[in-house]
Amino acid sequence: MRVRILRQDDPTSKPYWQYFAADVSDDMSVASLLDHINFNDDIMDENGNKTTRIGWECSCLQAVCGSCAMVINGRPSLACDTFLRDLKGDVISIQPLTKFPVIHDLIVDRTSISENLKKTDIYIGTYQKQDIKNRKKKEREHEHQYTSAKCLKCGLCLEVCPNYTSGTNFFGAIFANDCYLVSARNKEKKKETKKIFGKHFAAGCSKSFGCMDVCPVSIPTLSSIAKMSR
Secondary structure (H helix, E strand, O other), X not given: OEEEEEEOOOOOOOOEEEEEEOOOOOOOEHHHHHHHHHOOOOEEOOOOOEEOXXXXXXXXXOOOOOOOEEEEOOEEEEHHHOEHHHOOOOEEEEEOOOOOOEEEOOEEOOHHHHHHHHHOOOOOOOOOOOOXXXXXXXXXXXXXXXXXXXXXXXXXXXHHOOOOOOOOOOOHHHXXXXXXXXXXXXXXXXXXHHHHHHHHHXXXXXXXXXXXXXXXXXXXXXXXXXXXXX
């Protein structure tokens, strides 16, 4: 199997493609593939030239933490949840997310995600129990809140979003879902949160909804947007 990886030594150096040959099973994930390439002390590219270990992030390896987010064969994905048998073509292409500054190889700086939440104070604070008398409506609302709260902050939705650039003004689907959670769980912050939602999401979203296509936990962002806009 031939693998090409877009590498970058540090934030100031130029990126370059490097090719590797890997004799691995189709049942392996991309995360396992990267581990396989990095396994030996002496790492060689496909031409037999000695090189350094590939820099990439991981933690749970179970599609729960979101650390291993990267672009695989042109699609933003989690490396631990993407399997070789599902990839097409003779060459597997791996590169870092393009919407965030590169730190080293496949490792990027996603600080902007948390910083945007902090500077707009999109945090629940004191939880307030919802007073919903209709049982079915209460169950639906609880289910949606639970699903929205599973966001990994991995950045895949921002990578695929045509409107998200550096996160300076438009904050993307992650922000929209968090705004929904805050407005639903804290009545005191609901009015201000709706204003912030309008400024940093609603005013810039073109509704391509690619965010829902790549979300590893299948968050229904459209529902969050609808609930915030009604």
